[in-house]
Amino acid sequence: MTDDKAPRAANIFDVARLAGVSHQTVSRVINGLPNVRPATRERVEHAIAQLRYSPSPAARSLVSRRTRTLGLIAPAVADYGPTRIGMTFTMAARAARYSVDTVNTVDDDPGAVRAAIEGLLRQRVDGIVLIVMDIGVLEMVRELDLSVPVVAAASSSRRSPLLVQIDQYRGARAAVRHLAESGHTRIAHIAGPARAADAVERIRGWRDELAERGLPVVDLVYGDWSAEAGYTLGLEMDLEPGMAVFTSNDQTALGLMSALRERRLSVPEDISIVGFDDIPESAFLYPPLTTVRQNFAALGELMLQKVLVTLEDGEDETTDTPLATKLVVRESTQGAVGRGVEAGTPAPEGARGR
Structure with missing residues (x-):
């Protein structure tokens, strides 16, 4: 008895499994992003060829209409964290040959954020990312059903494919x-x-x-x-x-x-x-x-990777593990061992916080 069912086309997660890397790494290779080791890039490219991977039909349809522009909605604050996240995202997007339209919201009113989203959609952006500070905005974003990928940097005990966050x-x-x-x-x-x-x-x-x-x-x-x-x-x-x-x-x-x-x-x-x-x-x-x-810089890069995965493959149903934090012990607590990370190790470049 023959099985007439057509074989399932490979997706980005199949490529990741075969290459032994994360789907974010596959996305970085597809989009020509830096910071991928040559041996890893070669392994991913070999897996792509072996599986004959190409973006899903829905994603290919989207590609033909792309503007290679992403929308970034960020709070209009001078706090180090949101500023660092937004700056890193923008730099990573430009390295991937995307431009970024940034909208700063004066407050955390969900209505103002929704208006900003609608404005970006009128500009035909390929995807939207948000730096969310208020839980009301996060609740509004969860209910969105848009024609473009949406990714939010927001803290929540509820895991979601929509979110990237630090723990x-x-x-x-x-x-x-x-x-x-x-x-x-x-x-x-x-x-x-x-x-x-x-x-x-x-x-x-x-x-x-x-x-x-x-x-x-x-x-x-x-x-x-x-x-x-x-x-x-x-x-x-x-x-x-x-x-x-x-x-x-x-x-x-x-x-x-x-x-x-x-x-x-x-x-x-x-x-x-x-x-x-x-x-x-x-x-x-x-x-x-x-x-x-x-590590705000890592969060900004993760925002871009997540939206690019969706653009390339049509969907991303993964729920990423929150990025880890690191306790840095200095002299403001009793028993501190001195300046640095727990035993005086200097902070890595780009890892400082809000």
Whole structure:
């Protein structure tokens, strides 16, 4: 008995399996992106030839109408993280021979973001990427059903093919774990804005690590990512020698340090502080700041890879694992071993945070 069913055409994931690489690497080879080892590129090209891979009919149809332009929607803020993500994405897109139309939204209103998306669609972009800070915007983006690929850089406990993200939750747990293992039993948290996606995940990590260790939840207060908020809250919080504070980001930690000096509380002798992001200035504060490093450059590149995979193959149903963070131990916490990554290792180029 013969099987008249036509064989399934190979897709980008078949190529990746045969070549022993990720689908993102295959996409990089297809699009001529840099940072692929010659031996890896040759292996991928051999797998493409062996499987006779070509983009899906839907994708080929899309190719004929491409403008080789991508839309980027980013918040109109000066924070290091969103700026670094957007800059890296744009540079990587240009290396792949795509231009980028950037729209900055003044606030995180879902209606404003939707209007920005509609404007980019009228310009016939091939795909849209968003840097999402507010959970309301993230919820709106999840409901979109557009004719072009959409990728969002956003933190969420719900995995989705739509998202690329850095693991805020595990980063927060690592920060609290370090403080607890340094002997602190009261660990306060200055969070970011209540509706900020990153802040929500960091609060969740802070709470869960405390709960696992049987430590009380004390002094959760909300800031706005700024040094000014850290300073103001640092003057108001009920802080006593022996406590520790996990701050929402490094700018908040900077303001907190200034407030503690006015209150004649020393860091780390009286209060230990851990920040989040590892901005370039963190190593040069006094004392140098223990913090959680985010690789924003890698996130920007991942955004491009994900949208290009969809453009080449017509769909991308994978749910990527969030990028890992790295605890950087410096002198703002008790028992610190000195400036650098855990044992003084210098930070890699391009890996500094918000």
